[in-house]
Amino acid sequence: MKEKLLILGGTEFVGRLLVEALSPDTNKEIFLFNRGKTNPGLFSEITKIIGDRETDDIEKIKSQEWDYVIDFSSFYPASLQRTIDQLNKSVKKYIYISTISVYDFAKYTRGEKITEDFAKVSCSPEEAIDTTMRTYGKKKMACEAVLQKEEWLNSIIIRPSVIYGKHDPTDRFYYWCRKVKMTKEIVIPNQGENNLTLTYADDMVRILLHALNEDLPKGGYNCGTHDPVSFNNMLNWMKESIGSSSQLFGIDRQELRDEKIALPISGLCDLIVDSSKIKIASGLEFSSFENSVKTMMAHFEKEDWPTAKAGISDDEQEELILKFKTKI
Numbered sequence: 097m098k099e100k101l102l103i104l105g106g107t108e109f110v111g112r113l114l115v116e117a118l119s120p121d122t123n124k125e126i127f128l129f130n131r132g133k134t135n136p137g138l139f140s141e142i143t144k145i146i147g148d149r150e151t152d153d154i155e156k157i158k159s160q161e162w163d164y165v166i167d168f169s170s171f172y173p174a175s176l177q178r179t180i181d182q183l184n185k186s187v188k189k190y191i192y193i194s195t196i197s198v199y200d201f202a203k204y205t206r207g208e209k210i211t212e213d214f215a216k217v218s219c220s221p222e223e224a225i226d227t228t229m230r231t232y233g234k235k236k237m238a239c240e241a242v243l244q245k246e247e248w249l250n251s252i253i254i255r256p257s258v259i260y261g262k263h264d265p266t267d268r269f270y271y272w273c274r275k276v277k278m279t280k281e282i283v284i285p286n287q288g289e290n291n292l293t294l295t296y297a298d299d300m301v302r303i304l305l306h307a308l309n310e311d312l313p314k315g316g317y318n319c320g321t322h323d324p325v326s327f328n329n330m331l332n333w334m335k336e337s338i339g340s341s342s343q344l345f346g347i348d349r350q351e352l353r354d355e356k357i358a359l360p361i362s363g364l365c366d367l368i369v370d371s372s373k374i375k376i377a378s379g380l381e382f383s384s385f386e387n388s389v390k391t392m393m394a395h396f397e398k399e400d401w402p403t404a405k406a407g408i409s410d411d412e413q414e415e416l417i418l419k420f421k422t423k424i
């Protein structure tokens with residue numbers, strides 16, 4: 097008998113990459129539970145249970161005795177509780193995709209390392225049912241608390257920072273790659289000195305495969321896969337990988353805010369997320385940022401650089417630069 101793996105989600109970004117990586121695994125029978133809205137044509141060979149987990153549809157997962165569950169699509173504690181209520185004790189591991197937004201950044205002091213025991217945010221009953229992104233980290237924290245309360249459940253909680261990689265629906269990282277390729281001058285926040293903590297989707301998949309297939313103690317794990325990297329270094333590696341001579345044009349972050357401009361991934365700057373716990377526990381080595389940037393630039397080259405969904409357009413960028421040059 098094959099072991100049964102239920103993936104809640106699995107058709108958009110990291111979930112999709114994970115299913116692609118898992119598909120050749122003949123020891124596990126994979127099932128996907130989702131609404132059938134996102135990329136419904138994918139994975140025709142895999143059994144799909146179609147339903148909205150925020151409704152009674154979640155009861156459909158009761159039909160099987162699962163060995164493993166990997167949960168990408170849980171954002172509300174009440175519906176996560178309901179999901180767990182459909183499971184029986186056959187579940188050997190419940191792998192939950194959380195986020196570093198569960199940490200209380202208001203308590204962060206510059207230079208400090210965010211390890212797994214760093215202060216967390218709290219979530220009120222009203223926030224737990226709020227449907228806006230404003231309460232995203234709080235609700236994810238409440239979801240973690242639901243898992244931790246279920247003592248019988250071997251839950252492994254993965255906390256990525258901003259994820260970049262193939263199939264990212266947000267284009268937040270791609271925005272910068274495309275600006276390097278397509279524009280001569282690129283607006284960056286401040287002088288590009290602020291650091292980013294990023295998670296490379298391919299390495300996150302390797303973490304998830306390890307969590308699924310190997311022994312990993314129950315609990316929470318940060319999963320930033322690179323040391324912090326500055327905007328300057330990130331853009332310089334992007335430039336180098338395609339031989340671009342674009343210039344970087346720094347604008348003070350406050351001035352960008354005054355212009356009502358939020359440049360992609362520039363929000364969570366200068367946090368140092370310590371992911372040594374997962375590195376030590378798994379023994380995994382992650383890709384160097386330089387190499388993953390090269391891989392991504394080559395990937396986008398093949399995709400022919402479509403317009404980015406995030407950030408400002410090339411024309412808006414040009415106007416902004418002109419405005420600030422005239423100011424100077």
Ligand SMILES: NC(=O)c1ccc[n+]([C@@H]2O[C@H](COP(=O)([O-])OP(=O)(O)OC[C@H]3O[C@@H](n4cnc5c(N)ncnc54)[C@H](OP(=O)(O)O)[C@@H]3O)[C@@H](O)[C@H]2O)c1
Pocket residue numbers: 104105106107108109110111112113129130131132133134135147148149150167168169170193194195196255256257258259260
């Ligand atoms: N992107 C980042 O930078 C980042 C950073 C930190 C943490 N995260 C976490 O990563 C997770 C998302 O990862 P991903 O996009 O890579 O996952 P994914 O599994 O590739 O895509 C999301 C899946 O959820 C399904 N889904 C959405 N709403 C649903 C609902 N109400 N009922 C049933 N299925 C539903 C979607 O399919 P249908 O639309 O067809 O239902 C889709 O298959 C989230 O938990 C997020 O908090 C992301």
